[in-house]
Each structure stands twice: as C-alpha cells, then as structure tokens.
Amino acid sequence: MPDRLRTHIEKILPLSDEEFEYISSCFTYKKYKKHQFLIQEGEAVPYNYFVLKGLLKLVYTDEAGKEHIVGFAMEDWWETDFSAYYQNQKATMSLECIEDTEVLCLTLADYRKICSIHPKMEHFFLEKAYMGFISAQQRIISTMTTGIKERYEQLLEKYPSLVQRVPKSLLAAYLGVSRETLSRLPL
C-alpha cells in the first residue's frame, strides 16, 4: 500500500529508498467503513489524509442544517479540513466515507518533520498546493459564470470515474441544486 504513496510522490520528484522509508514511516494507516467520519465538525483535525482506496465527501453544514459538498476525494487525492489542520483550529467541515476507505494519515508535526529532513518534499507539497489553489479558483469562476448543465459536464470531463462513483444526490449537493433539478437536466 505505501507503494501507492511512493508512485504518487515520484510523479513530481524522485526518491531514494532511504528517503521514502523515512517519509512513509511518518504516516499511519487507517481503515474506515462507509458512513464513518474521519473529521467531525467542531473537533480537532489531527491529520491530512492521502487516500489509498475509497471515496469521501468533505461537507459544510450551514446554520439551517443543510449539507453543502465542498469536495470529494478518491484514490491518490489528499483531503482534510485544511484550514483547521494547518492553523490548529477546530473543524468547520466534516469528512465522511461514501465507500469503505483506506487512508494514510499525516500529522502537521510529521509533515513539518518531513519538510525539515527532506526539504525537497516542500517542492512536492508546493505543487499539490498550487494545483489545489488552481482547482478552487476554477471552481469559483465556474460557479460565477456557468449553468448547472455545463458545470456537470465539466465535472464529467475532468473526473469521469468520480462522477460514475458518486451518488447523484451528492453530485447535486456539490453543484448546489436539488436531486430533482439535476435529474431533469438533459445530460
């Protein structure tokens, strides 16, 4: 299973066996069942998660109790309530399994250790952060300028396997429409 992490990191930079041995020793493996929570709103966020297997949703619940899907995560994606994780605050979002899920967990202290012992890993995390920022900015633009049908089609084009695996009701919550509206679209 750590092989998946090594392949993932080596898409950006090469690692020696020794380097990877140290890096992977900083992660903890955990396994969750569908519907279990990795992060619950109001609690501490000790980990950033690298997904080995499974599917998750990052959810923000508004004051009226309505669930908004901030993002999904599946194999090879990183996910956490990043603002809470990085700034040592309580979670404002929850992270819940849509399928049985296996993850590698990284604490902020171990993340800092990795970067201090192997500074080139800052380059890896910087690439990931830039890609996350670009995706978030593209989603802002898409929400401002594009209709639901086009946003569904963009999602399908960018992440075909995600759209196949995620229940339609959750896709609707991600796109900000009701399940009924989504099913009435000529998709």
Next chain:
Amino acid sequence: MPDRLRTHIEKILPLSDEEFEYISSCFTYKKYKKHQFLIQEGEAVPYNYFVLKGLLKLVYTDEAGKEHIVGFAMEDWWETDFSAYYQNQKATMSLECIEDTEVLCLTLADYRKICSIHPKMEHFFLEKAYMGFISAQQRIISTMTTGIKERYEQLLEKYPSLVQRVPKSLLAAYLGVSRETLSRLPL
C-alpha cells in the same frame, strides 16, 4: 521599495542581506496607470506580481461579455492568472489597475531560480499557496451558503481597507449581484 518585499518575506522567514540581495535582483519593477492592463485575456502571462502600491482587479469575462471579478489585489498581495502563469498557457483572465499601481514582477524561470538557489524560499511560497487555497475554499463555502449581505459583511470584516477603496460597482461584480441590488441592501 524592495524593502516592502523584504518585510513581507520576513514575516514568514528571516533573510540575510546576501539572500535578499539575490532574491530582489530576480524581480523587475513596473509602474502602471489606472485602467492599464498587466494581463490581457488570450495573451501570455510572463509574471507573478507583488503589489508595492495600488489596487487591481482580476477579471474573468464570460461568453456574453459580462465581467466577473475573481479577486482584488492591493499592497503586499501577490496576483496573476496563476493557472496560466504556472502552466505556461494563455491568460483566461485579465488583471487591470483600479488605481495607479506599482509592482515587482517575477518570471516563472526566476521563481524557479530563487527556489533552487535558496530552497527555504519554497517554504515561503508554500505558506502563500496554502493561504491562497484556504481563502479560495472559504469563498466557495461562503458563496454556497451565505446571502449577499453576509458575504459583504464578511468581506468588510476581513479586508476593511479594501472595501473602502474598491468602487461599489466592482464590489457588486465580485459578489455576483448588480450595483442596484447591492445598494438596496441594508448595509
């Protein structure tokens, strides 16, 4: 003027005089008048800009020709069409001065040189990238869950001096409402 850059970087990490001398030698100083463009849609994006003085808007224009404000930038902020800059593509957005503006410009090649000669600068850029990602994600959540009045108040709380300086018509375009709707709100 480069002192402003040094103070800005040293909020995150200390620099020796030699380190800062090299880093600042990688930037080019430019001055623009109100209404001039730093980036125009469809053109190359050679620079990431550090704002020394002034106020800018990052704009996405949709197919119907309607302007959507993706973001603002003022003193000490970094701004560019980041996706185009980092991936060497043509701009999909434009960056235009709302006030007379002075910036320090950094090419991607010089950015890479800085990181390779002073690897600790990757830590600085990583911090900036995380903050950009957190802001973008908070804006996505805010757009999904919050009314215009609350979003205006959040903006005012987070960036009081920005809200004072930006014309109301541009704030309305940032919030995704008409100037009339914004002025009818009980703010």
